[in-house]
Ligand code: SAM
C-alpha cells in the first residue's frame with residue numbers, strides 16, 4: 001500500500017490508533033501530505049468554517065519563577081531585562097482590542113504565584129470586563145496555580161485558560177525541565193481548570209530534542225482524552241541564552257515547521273470541532289507560516305498587542321517576528337494575509353469552539 005493509500009484509509013475509517021497517527025505525522029510523499037492537509041481543511045470548513053478569530057495577545061510581564069530549559073524568559077536567564085506592564089498600559093491595550101472589534105484578549109506572562117500577582121491578574125480581568133461592558137472575552141495564560149486562584153480569576157470574568165502540557169512523554173518532560181517541575185502537577189492543573197469551568201486550551205512544542213512521531217501521536221490522544229476546547233502548538237525554536245541553545249537533537253527548523261503543520265492537520269481530523277491556533281512560532285520559521293497554519297486546519301490567530309517597547313523582553317526563542325511593529329501595524333498586515341487565502345476575520349465575536357458549546361452545562 002502506498003503512503004497515499006494508507007493515509008486515505010486511515011482518514012476514511014477514522015482509525016486513529018497511536019501507530020496510525022504517528023504514520024500521518026511522518027509522511028514523506030507530497031501527495032499523501034497534501035491529502036492529509038486537504039482532509040483537515042475540509043473538516044475545518046465543515047465544523048468551524050473559514051472565519052478566523054482573533055485573540056489579542058498582551059504579554060504583560062516576563063517575570064517568571066520557573067526554569068523550563070527551552071524558554072528565553074526562564075528565571076535563571078539573568079540577561080533578560082524584566083518588566084511588568086502597568087495596569088494602565090494593560091487596560092489601554094485591551095481597550096484598543098475592544099475598539100478594533102477583536103472580540104477577545106489573552107493575558108500571558110511568566111509564572112508567579114505570589115498573592116500580589118494573583119490580586120493584580122484579578123484586578124486586570126475585572127478592569128477589562130468593566131471597560132468592555134463584559135463584551136471582551138478573556139483568556140489567561142499565566143501558568144500553574146492553586147485551585148482557589150483559578151476560581152478567583154474565573155469569577156472575575158476570565159473564561160478560557162491556556163496551559164500547554166508541552167509534551168506528554170514523561171521522559172521528555174523530565175529532560176526539558178528541572179526536577180521540581182512536575183508533569184503530574186501540570187496535568188492536575190489542566191483538570192482543575194476544566195472543573196472550575198474554564199474552556200481549557202493546551203498544546204505541545206514540536207521538534208523537541210529526541211521527540212518522535214509516536215510521542216506526538218500520544219499527545220493528540222491526550223488532547224482527546226482531556227476533552228479540551230483549544231489547542232495551541234508550535235515548533236520548538238532554540239533561544240541562545242538557555243540550556244537548549246544548541247538545539248542538539250531537535251528537528252531542524254524547516255522539518256519542525258512541516259511537522260507542526262502536520263500536527264495541526266492531524267488534530268483537526270481527530271478533533272474536528274476544537275479551536276486550533278496558528279502560532280507566531282510558525283511565522284518565525286516562514287514568513288507566511290501562520291497562513292499555512294490556517295490552511296492546514298487552524299482557525300485562531302493571536303495578534304500581538306504588547307507595546308513595542310516591551311517586545312524584546314518577551315523573546316521565548318530567537319528570531320521572534322514582528323519585534324519592532326506595533327499593534328496597529330500587525331492589524332493591517334494580518335487582515336490582508338488572511339483575506340489573501342480566501343478567509344475572513346470574525347470581528348466582534350468571542351469565537352468559542354463548537355466543542356465548548358456542545359458540552360453540557362456550558
Ligand atoms: N508561563 C506560562 C506557561 O508556561 O504556561 C505562559 C507563558 S509561556 C512563555 C508560553 C509558551 O511558550 C509555553 O507553553 C511554551 O510552549 C512556549 N515556549 C517557550 N519557549 C519556547 C521555545 N524555545 N520555542 C517554542 N515555544 C516556546
Ligand code: SF4
Nearest residue numbers: 064066068071074110
Ligand atoms: Fe516560565 Fe512559562 Fe517560560 Fe516556563 S515556559 S520558563 S513557566 S514563561
